[in-house]
Amino acid sequence: MPARSATSCCDAWRNDTLNPPLRWMSLQVRLPGCSAMTTIGGTNETYIAVPVAQERSAPSAAPMIATPCGIRERAVRATAYRSPVFSATWARLAGMVEWSDNSAGPVRGAPRAAGGRWHVRSSFALRVSAIAIGMAVVVGCGGSAGSPPSPSQSGAAAGTPTPQPIKVRAAYGNVTPANLAPFYAKERGLFLANGLDVDLSLIDGGGKAMAALLGNSVDIAQLGGTETMSAYVGGGDVQAVTLFVPVSPWVLMAPGTYTGPNDLKGKTVGVASKGGSSEVAANQAIEKLGLKLSDVTILATGSVANLTSAMLANRVYAGPGHPPDTAALFKAGYKVIMDLAAQKVPAVENCTIVTKKYASEHKDVMQKYVDSLVQAIVAMKKDKPGTLPVMQKLLNVTDQDALSETYDYYVTQIFPIYPTVTPDAWNYSRDELAKTNAAVTGLDVTKVIDNSFVTNSQSRKVGG
Structure with a gap:
C-alpha cells in the first residue's frame, strides 16, 4: 500500500x-x-x-x-x-x-x-x-x-493459540454436477470449518487436471476413475479416495432426425476426452445399440462443455450428455437414443484423486478434506433451496427448471452420503476402458483405490 x-x-x-x-x-x-x-x-x-x-x-x-x-x-x-x-x-x-x-x-x-x-x-x-x-x-x-x-x-x-488453516491446492476437471460436493464445501465454508484453506480451481478437462496433479501443480484433483486408471498404468502414482457417481449419468443423444442405429454408421460421435468417462459411456451406448466401435469415428473435444458446444454446432453427429447440458440439447431438438442412466450402468464418474505420496504425507489433511465432502453431501440433501444457488454458480446455468432437475438427479438419486470407492464399479469400468486402452487389461483396481478416509469418516458418523 x-x-x-x-x-x-x-x-x-x-x-x-x-x-x-x-x-x-x-x-x-x-x-x-x-x-x-x-x-x-x-x-x-x-x-x-x-x-x-x-x-x-x-x-x-x-x-x-x-x-x-x-x-x-x-x-x-x-x-x-x-x-x-x-x-x-x-x-x-x-x-x-x-x-x-x-x-x-x-x-x-x-x-x-x-x-x-x-x-x-x-x-x-x-x-x-x-x-x-x-x-x-x-x-x-x-x-x-x-x-x-x-x-x-x-x-x-478459550484463549488457546488459533491455528492457521492449512493451504490445499485443489482442482476439478469439468464443469459438471458431479463436482458439486467440493464446490459446495468451498462456497459454504466447510473446508475452513475443518481447518483447510482450499484453493479450488477449474482445470477444464479430466486429462489436463490429471496432468496438473502429476506435475504437482495441485495437491488434490476431482476427476474420473477412468483417467485415474489410465494414469496409473502409465506410471502415475495416483489413487482414488472417494467416488461420488458410482453409476453412469450419461445418455447418448442424437438429432431429432435420427431414426435408428444405422444412422450412426459412418458418423462422428463426440466425447469429452480420450480414456475419460464420456468415452466409456459412448462406447457402452454404441455397443448396446448393436453397433461396433469401428462403425463410428470418435472425436475428443477436450471437455464436457466443448462436447455440448460441438453437438449444438453440428460438428459431431451424436454424443453423450447429462443434466444440465441435456436441457440445452433437448431445446435444440436432440433426443435420447440410449439411456445408460436409467439402466444404472456401473461407473467411476467422479472421484477425489491424489498421489499416494501426498496422501501418505498429509493424512490429516486428506481426512479433513473427505470429512468436508461428506458434510457437504449431507447439507445438500437437506437443503435444496440453499443448494440450487451454489449449483447455479458452479454450472453457470440460470434455467431454474434445469437446475431443479439436475439437483433431483444427482443430489437426491446418485450422491451417496459416504462416497465409498467400490471395487465392483472400478472392475466394470476397467473392462470397458480396456476396449480402447489395452494397458489397463487385468489391472488390480485395489492398487488405485483407498477407502480408509471414507471409512474413517463413517466410523465417526461425520454424515450422521
Whole structure:
C-alpha cells in the first residue's frame, strides 16, 4: 500500500474510534457483494487483522483488513470498527489497540501526544477480537446460526493459540454436477470449518487436471476413475479416495432426425476426452445399440462443455450428455437414443484423486478434506433451496427448471452420503476402458483405490 495513503488513514485515527473515512476505504474494496479487501495503515508494520466476509468463502477465510502502526505507549482504549461494506455492522476491538505518539522512548504515564496513533495491543487480544468481528460480519453477509462452527473459533475463544488453516491446492476437471460436493464445501465454508484453506480451481478437462496433479501443480484433483486408471498404468502414482457417481449419468443423444442405429454408421460421435468417462459411456451406448466401435469415428473435444458446444454446432453427429447440458440439447431438438442412466450402468464418474505420496504425507489433511465432502453431501440433501444457488454458480446455468432437475438427479438419486470407492464399479469400468486402452487389461483396481478416509469418516458418523 502506498505510504501516503497509509499515513493519511492513520492521521484519521486521532479520536477514540477506528472510523477512517468510508470514502477512502471504499477505494480499496476489491470484490463485489459480500467482499472487501482494504489496508488501513500507519508506519511501523505491526498489524491489526480484521476479517471481513468474502464472496466465495466462510468468514474465517476472508481477506484481511490490516493496520500497520508501531507500538509505543500502552494506554489501552476500547474502540469500534464499522464495516465499510455493511454500514449497520459494528464489531468491538476492545483491547486490540493502544495509543502511541510514534516518538522514541515515551514516558510512561505522560499525557498522550496530539499527533499520536492507535496501534495493536497484543496478539491475544487480536485473536479474540478478530473472531468477534468475523461473527458479526457473518450476519451482515447473510450467514446463519446453522453454519458449521470453526474449530479455530472455539480455540480462540478459550484463549488457546488459533491455528492457521492449512493451504490445499485443489482442482476439478469439468464443469459438471458431479463436482458439486467440493464446490459446495468451498462456497459454504466447510473446508475452513475443518481447518483447510482450499484453493479450488477449474482445470477444464479430466486429462489436463490429471496432468496438473502429476506435475504437482495441485495437491488434490476431482476427476474420473477412468483417467485415474489410465494414469496409473502409465506410471502415475495416483489413487482414488472417494467416488461420488458410482453409476453412469450419461445418455447418448442424437438429432431429432435420427431414426435408428444405422444412422450412426459412418458418423462422428463426440466425447469429452480420450480414456475419460464420456468415452466409456459412448462406447457402452454404441455397443448396446448393436453397433461396433469401428462403425463410428470418435472425436475428443477436450471437455464436457466443448462436447455440448460441438453437438449444438453440428460438428459431431451424436454424443453423450447429462443434466444440465441435456436441457440445452433437448431445446435444440436432440433426443435420447440410449439411456445408460436409467439402466444404472456401473461407473467411476467422479472421484477425489491424489498421489499416494501426498496422501501418505498429509493424512490429516486428506481426512479433513473427505470429512468436508461428506458434510457437504449431507447439507445438500437437506437443503435444496440453499443448494440450487451454489449449483447455479458452479454450472453457470440460470434455467431454474434445469437446475431443479439436475439437483433431483444427482443430489437426491446418485450422491451417496459416504462416497465409498467400490471395487465392483472400478472392475466394470476397467473392462470397458480396456476396449480402447489395452494397458489397463487385468489391472488390480485395489492398487488405485483407498477407502480408509471414507471409512474413517463413517466410523465417526461425520454424515450422521
